[in-house]
Structure formats: structure tokens, C-alpha cells
Amino acid sequence: MSVTLRINPIACTGHGMCAELLPEVIELDRWGYPVVVSPAIPRPLLDHARRAVQACPRLALLVEERAGKHR
């Protein structure tokens, strides 16, 4: 199973919380919107990723758990 991070770009308004809480994976672009540098979350960062998801004021950050193949 792999865990990936995804942004709902419609919901996101660029608060930037995620980049504060998860700088290893998320950077902000020149307009302040998050760029997921590497979508696959390494296991040691999982708790941090979940915390970032909960902290997003727009609920725009999603952790997707995928078992095996995905279309």
C-alpha cells in the first residue's frame, strides 16, 4: 500500500499551512499555492502528513491510501 498526498486545487486558497507543517514534501509557488514536490509520503512522515491534512483550513489537502493497482 502506498500513501500519496493530493491537493484539491479548487478548495485550496493558498493559506500555506501545509508547507509550514510538511516542508519536506510541500513547497509554495510564487503565488503562495502548494506544490507537492514528491506525492508519495515516506512512512516516517505519515504522522506529519496527517497533521497537515487536519490543519488545512480549507480541507484541501488529501491523503490517499492506495492498495496495489489503481487505474
Add this chain to the structure above:
Amino acid sequence: MTALMPVPALTARTARRIPRLLAGLGHPPGLAGHEHAYGPLRVPPRRPGRLIDVVEASGLTGRGGAGYPAGRKMRAVAVAPGRKTVVANGAEGEPASGKDRLLLTRLPHLVLDGIALAVQAVGADEAYLCVHGTDGALLGHLERAVAEREAAGLDPLPVQVTGIPGRYVSSEQSSIVQYLNGGPAKPTFSPPRPHERGVHGQPTLVHNVETLAHLALIARRGDHWFRGAGLPSAPGTMLVTVSGAVRRPGVYEIEMGTTAGEVITLAGGPAVRLQALLTGGYFGTWLPAETAWPAPLTHAGLRAVGGSLGAGIVVAWPAGACPLAETARVVRYMAEESAGQCGPCRFGLPALADALAALAFSGGREGAIDGIAELLPLVERRGACRHPDGVAQLVRSLFTAFPADAHWHQWQGACGGVRRPPLLPLPGDEERDWNWG
């Protein structure tokens, strides 16, 4: 740059296989003329699900631009539990395309046959035919065609002809679904995709109107017949809209895999010396003429030379016209047509339009090309829909196809071509629909 390259002559064999969709153009409008041209449609077939097998065997792919297997999309909706919806997408958002409008104005019953068949195949209990709401004449024309069929007792259920906002991204399938659900005609975040949860929460089949027209002929003549034209890997025919510097611009039906050069020849040949083709429209790609000429018009064939097929748009680009200036205009339009929902599109496309306009019309600034190259990854794959990706693809191809022109603009300033009247069609401000709902 080369212009008139030798083109293999269209053989007599080819000529016999087409037209298919457009065979009805010479017949009188209305149901009687339609049945005379194509033969009657036998609905309901004994096993409606059988049509999906035939469509899958035919190899028909979506003709709206994405090229997804049409049968597979139908199967996904058909096997889902509960009530279903069918949506025919005739809201041609691409200014350089005219094929859907041609089908709907001249051969509406072919599209309506396809809707009736799709309704039965997936077991839908409602059906919509969506076109631009600003096109009152077309709406009336289609409503009359639907009424004519109702009077003849042809369709399993009445098709609801619906006007949707005429914005570029409103013809994206999730936009249509959101609009039919009472929201704005803007793309939505997925999943769920329409085939999972669409109109009224029901699994929804959204097919382009040309795809449905092919369905109408496949139901009559079968998958073997369909595969009798085109390539084994890309069977059938498709409609292409040819414009720009050709002698007879218009909509043509071609076999899949016909080369770009043959298509230009079909459209009367180059009106002047050509330097490039724009394929796939404003989500598409610029290709130097010598690269494009032998390329077969299929998704894979154009992709192999760095191009894209999109909804079958080919613009012949004359020598002397400035591709930078026109791309800058198009990107400005596309930035204005963004739904503005996603930050990277909302801010990135105007930034891209500004940077391109500066390079095209002012030029002479060191780093102008690099600045544009840095913007592209900031918009690509960062929207809920493919709008920013499509624009980025067009801009990338501009620099691949015209590196010398780009450098000329950067170092020397605007070329003489920027003062020529624009060739790429864009709706005027007064024709544009500025509403979302």
C-alpha cells in the same frame, strides 16, 4: 521551410469508404431525409447491452478530444447500479472547431439516434443534449428535431435540449454535470467522475455528439463495417475542421490515419506557402510543416511527432504570419476563459499571457524565453481540469516548432508578422458569454 510536399493521391478505394457521417448532407433535412440517407434505426434491439459489445469491438474512441474508448465508458455506466443519465456534449468550446455545430445543424437526427441508442444501452432514464445557450437558433432547431421524433414515437425517452454557458471550460464534462445539477458550468474536482456520480448523483455517460453519431451508424452496420475504414489501431472515420491558409476551409470527414498533408490537400491545398500546422486547437500543438505533413491523424500518430489530435482541428499556418503574436492572443483568451477556481490557473495563465505578449509584441529582452519556460511547470498538472495543461502544451510546442522566431523576438524585437490581421479565430467580446450559470 517546405511547402508543397508530394502527397499520395487519395485512392478510389478510399473515396468509396467515405463519406459516412456526412453522407446525409445531400439529403433533405428532417426525419424522412435522414432515414433515406442512412436507413431506419431499429430500436429497441432485443438486447440493448449487446450494442456495448459491438461498440467495444468496433474500436470507436471518443471524438471530443480525449480519445477514450467509447464502449468502455458506456460499460462503466451500464454496470453501475441505480438510475443513469446520458449527456450528449455538443457545446463545442473550441473556437477553431466547427464539426459539432455542422452535425447538429445539418444532421441532428444522426446525433439523436446515437442518444437513443446510448440511453437504451446503459439503461438511462434521462437524456440531455447540451449546446451553447447563446445559440438560440440552434436550440430551436434541435427542439424541433426532438419534437419530430417524439411525434414519430422514435425515442425511448424525450431528449432535453439544454443551453449551457458558452465558455471554453464549460464544455468539459464535469462542468456540464455541475451545471445540470444546478451549479455553475465550471469543472469540478475528481473523483467522483461523471460515470461514477454525475447528473442528479446518477452514473452519467457523457459522450461528444460526433461519438454518438458514429454510434448511430455502428448500430446499423456493425463493428466490421466500422473497421473497414481507418487503421486497425485507430478504426473508423472522424470529422476534422480545417482552417487557415487553405483554399477550401471547412469540415471534412476523413479516415483515421489520413496524413495531415492529405487533409490539407482535401481542403483545396495550401493557399500560400505554409510554414506550420496547428493541430488539436488551443489545447493543441504547433508542428513545423515538414514534421506534420506525413503524420497520420490519430492520437498516437500525432503524439509520435510531438503533436496532438484533440477534436480534429487543423490550422494551416502561412509563412510570414507570426505564431508568437497569435499564440500570445490565444493564451490571453484562454487566461480569461479560466474558471479562476484553481490558484495556479488563475494566476499562472495571466502571467503566461503577459510574458508571451511582452516577447511577441515588445521583445528585445534577455531572459524573456527563460521566464516563460519557468512559468510552465507552475501551471502544468496543477488544476482540477486540463485547462492549464492544454495551454502549457500549446506554449511548449510554440518554442519547439519556432525556436528561431522566438530568439528573433527576444533579441531583435517584434517581427513584421505581428501587424498582420489575426488568423486564429477568437470570439469577439460581444459574442462571448461571460456568465457561468
